[in-house]
Amino acid sequence: MNRQEFIEFSRDKIVFLDGATGTNLMKAGMPAGVCPEAWILEHKDVMLDLQKRYVEAGTNILYAPTFTGNRIKLADYGLGDKIEEINTDLVKLAKEAAGDKALVAGDLTMTGRQLRPIGDLDFEELIEVYKEQTQILEKAGCDILVVETMMSLQECRAALIAAKEVSDLAVMVTLTFEADGRTLYGSDAAASAITLEALGACAIGANCSTGPDKMEEIIRNMACVTNIPIIAKPNAGLPSVNPDGTTGYDMDSDTFRSEMKRLITAGASIIGGCCGTTPEYIQGLKEEYGQLVLSELRDKEGNSIPRKICGRRYLSSERRSLSFGMNDPFMIVGERINPTGKKKLQAQLREGNLDMVCDFAASQESEGASILDINVGMSGIDEKVMMLKVMEEVMSITDLPLCIDTSSAEVMEAALRIYPGRALMNSISLEKGKAEVFLPLAKKYGAMFILLPLNPDGLPKDSEEKIGNIEKLSAMAYEQGMTKEDIVVDGLVATVGAEPSAAINTLDTIDYCYENDFATICGLSNISFGLPERMNVNTAFLTMAIDRGLTMAIANPSQELLVNAAFASDLLKKKEGADIRYIERMQIISERNAEKEAALKALEASAKAGNTGNTWTGASPASGSGDKAAAAAAGSPETDALAVIKKDVLTGNKRTIVRDTENAINTGIEAKTILNDVLMPAINEVGELFDKGKYFLPQLISGAEAMKMSIGYLEPLLQKDAEGAPKLPTVVIATVHGDIHDIGKNLVALMLKNYGFDVIDLGKDVPKEEIVKAAIEHNASIIALSALMTTTMKEMKNVVEYAHENKVNAKIVIGGAVVTRDYAMEIGADGYSTDAADAVRVIKNILNLD
Structure with a gap:
């Protein structure tokens, strides 16, 4: 069937x-x-x-x-x-x-x-x-x-x-x-x-x-x-x-x-x-x-059974969905992860350095982008390899849906295949052979796509020809089994300095699309190419396009005048929620400006006092330019180095945390200071974010892995410092007999090791006899048990009873997807944890280590 x-x-x-x-x-x-x-x-x-x-x-x-x-x-x-x-x-x-x-x-x-x-x-x-x-x-x-x-x-x-x-x-x-x-x-x-x-x-x-x-x-x-x-x-x-x-x-x-x-x-x-x-x-x-x-x-039931609303469009990432209709507030597709015209980004990509990519991803989300465009097309790199690396990094930083931007069908398929959501493809046109290859990719991987109304020979001569291309290409999409809800039409903005009717032609195209229920997008920068004070032209054009029904635009969300004009346009058009959206943005800008002003005053005071310390090199994922400026005023090589390591843990940055840890040691910071004042508080914050539902398993694991790498570098130094110091207790951990799932158990073991516990990880499907034997041999203070299935959780009771029969002094803590606090009490366990971060707290509390 x-x-x-x-x-x-x-x-x-x-x-x-x-x-x-x-x-x-x-x-x-x-x-x-x-x-x-x-x-x-x-x-x-x-x-x-x-x-x-x-x-x-x-x-x-x-x-x-x-x-x-x-x-x-x-x-x-x-x-x-x-x-x-x-x-x-x-x-x-x-x-x-x-x-x-x-x-x-x-x-x-x-x-x-x-x-x-x-x-x-x-x-x-x-x-x-x-x-x-x-x-x-x-x-x-x-x-x-x-x-x-x-x-x-x-x-x-x-x-x-x-x-x-x-x-x-x-x-x-x-x-x-x-x-x-x-x-x-x-x-x-x-x-x-x-x-x-x-x-x-x-x-x-x-x-x-x-x-x-x-x-x-x-x-x-x-x-x-x-x-x-x-x-x-x-x-x-x-x-x-x-x-x-x-x-x-x-x-x-x-x-x-x-x-x-x-x-x-x-x-x-x-x-x-x-x-x-x-x-x-x-x-x-x-x-x-x-x-x-x-x-x-x-x-x-009076239509109380929910159904998909006709005409809604949907994109998604692994952890977030984006729904929009023809009259919803205007959206920005963040354009900054694109090496075109960015020499520093090009240099970093050739070196395999993704620092700017990560900064652009975080900053564009904080500035209000709804979607992030990913383009790595340039000479001197393997575009497919780099596209997948960049996507992996960006997806670890933000939950925003991605727009995959490449002219290569091979790169596009590789990206769509690995992307854990519903992506936006940028773009498909009538250029020779392009639609025939890219439309099947959109269908196979369930992507929405940007329809670029180019002719086989290039730009259409007028809006009438452009509309003809839209109709021809959309008909080809329908033949593949797609619908209008799968299409976002590019208005194809030309340069008004060279073609005086460029803006009018694009606005006419947007009119046509709105009347015919096509969502629309455009790149703004072309309209003002070659003109002075280009932002004025871009902003005026954007407000006119929003009035005609423009759905989204590829733009830099940090361009304050442009984005403010877009939010104001939605407000004036009485779009749902636009009033609150505008007010909230103005509040954020006001706070940011106040922070900048305070930072500048601090810089002036610092300069008068003769402070020439290094400037800030790191910030929290959601920090804005005001935070960076304020940090710059108070920065020093030591505080900067520690701040970078904290950011590495919070963002799960495994690329550079070892290098950043080495840099901190080279500035004269002691290993125990890095561990106690940065790594431990940072992983605690990761756990708190996980508890609040702001972080999820991937971020929790990435943060813990990054911390593990930093500790790996510090370990010889810490051992030297800790000679003669008391060690933390031993924990024997295992997934119980009959259960071969170990995701949660592995994460608990990693977190406990990061906190300094001596962890004996017995693996999965471990019989009660082996668990108790290991606890006795290693004089364990804690036995930690995991089970994922209801059919195996009862084995925890067998371990508890067997441990008591053998007079084991270790306290027993249990956890797992199906395990509850009531179940822990029923079987006589000493503690219950909901997740890895909670396991650390529970065990420290049982052992009076807080």
Whole structure:
């Protein structure tokens, strides 16, 4: 079944999925620590009975039990060479259970290894892993594919790209979200849905991690930005420990059935259950909602079920979405990451130095850019390699959506392939061979694109010819399956000094586009080329263009007069929110000017006093020019050097932190001063930002890794200084037996090491005997345990009991995605942490180290 067939299959009705597999197999005797796929094939009758009961209960789509059947996961169990045999036999088993009553979905999930730059897994390698499993699943007879329980949007993209390149099967995708409505990697529901729909998913949604009562907002946010079906597959409430030591859930089938109504009215039309649910739960859903006609429900509910608003345009990054319509406030596409005319930037790029790129990214966001244009086209570099490096750095600094700006199809595809969101392509024209190559790229990777109305031979002679080019190129896009919402038309600004009617022609083009529902963009600088005081011309032209309906412009957001005029134009046109937006900008400018004035006065006072110290060389990611000026007034070589290192940790700058640390030592700063006065406070601030939801897992890991590199340089000096000093206690850390997930555990270990603890990392899937043995051998003060799955979290209780039996004095702290504070208390653990930063605080508190 392909994507369009699936859309028709699921139209205007509720489609029912199955319920949990893992928790039911555990009840049936599957022990922790075994390969689920191998155990199922050794106990086929158990799986066959469970899946037949799901089908009898009303399941329309049955998940084949191939969840961890990829090459990397199977290799953890020594079964990597049996991938085809295992997946084929499991699909055969599901098809036997389904008969002719249900579709069979080949099930794929995360590999357990992290993608670069956080981990060591290359994106293309991950795509190949998913291609291999996809081909096996299709050959085995799956009707569709499902990518589920995903924590990383980028890994979802890898699976979806892989499937599209080797198969025509429809692909459903569901992610699992934390309590704050974001994935572990920081993606929110809207950004995830926008990205995956554009990339070609047939349905998107959420599964696991929570009960239906906590999933409503996630489903609603997805439904508001997409046209494809929304999936809801929640747990049976919160996990708890039963008296017999098994894991239970606090929501029975009747409560679950009732609570699922809220997810349907929030927009879900494909429903099922995850951890803790059984065939009884699915039967209840089928009985309650099996006869619903969604269109009738919408009418009955007074259109309360959310749907994508017609005419809205959407871009996204991995952690942020951007929605705009034809009458929304004007937006700036930041133009500064472009070497054209910037000799210093060109020199840095040739050296592989990305300092200016990073500064431009941070400053343009703080100045109000909505999108960042990325262009690295110049001589003396490999454009594709540099484009990917620059994108990686920029995405570590800002969550703004990116505009990929290149004339090379090879570079464009490489950039779109790796970009973890929905990008804007700059640009596609009728120049010879360009549309034929670039339009398929836009379609394949789900990108929005800038339509540049050039002729095959160059510039159109007038606005009439320009409009003809717009119509011809947009028709070509429609043939690819795209719509007007995928297009932003470039007004093609010429130079008014050479062509007096240039501005009028562009304004006429914007008029045409607005009347015909095309979003528009233009580059402002051409209009004033060769004229004196160019900003006056640019500003006047921009206000005229906004009045005609211009959507966005490629410009430098630090040009105060230009941006102020744009904000004022929106205010005068009575655009929604423009009044508050204008007032807030004026307040920011007023504060910045006051800071500059204070800094200048401080500089004058410093000069009179004969202070000739070095100027500021670093600032916080969101700092403006006023902050830099103020720092310059108070700066000294020592304070500057320390400030740079702090910025490196806050921004996760692994490129230069070792060099910056060496520079600080060379100015005479002691290693312990760098550690205690800069690195520790900086990583604390990173943890605080993570707690507040301003930083996410990638920033947390990057900050910790940068700090680790600095400490690595300082370590010999610190050891020399610390001779004879008491050491911090020992922590033994492990992911419990049966669980092969170690992302969270690795981060906790890294953070504890950075704080000076002696960390003994035992790895993943560690038996209780090994954990307790290590704690005794190393005289550990703390045992830290991690579990990601509800089916393995009960192993934590076994470790606690075994440790007590062996009279281990170490305190036990537990954590993980499914673990709760109540669970920690139930099993007798001494502490519970919500994340890596919290783990440090909890352990220090238990050991009275604060």
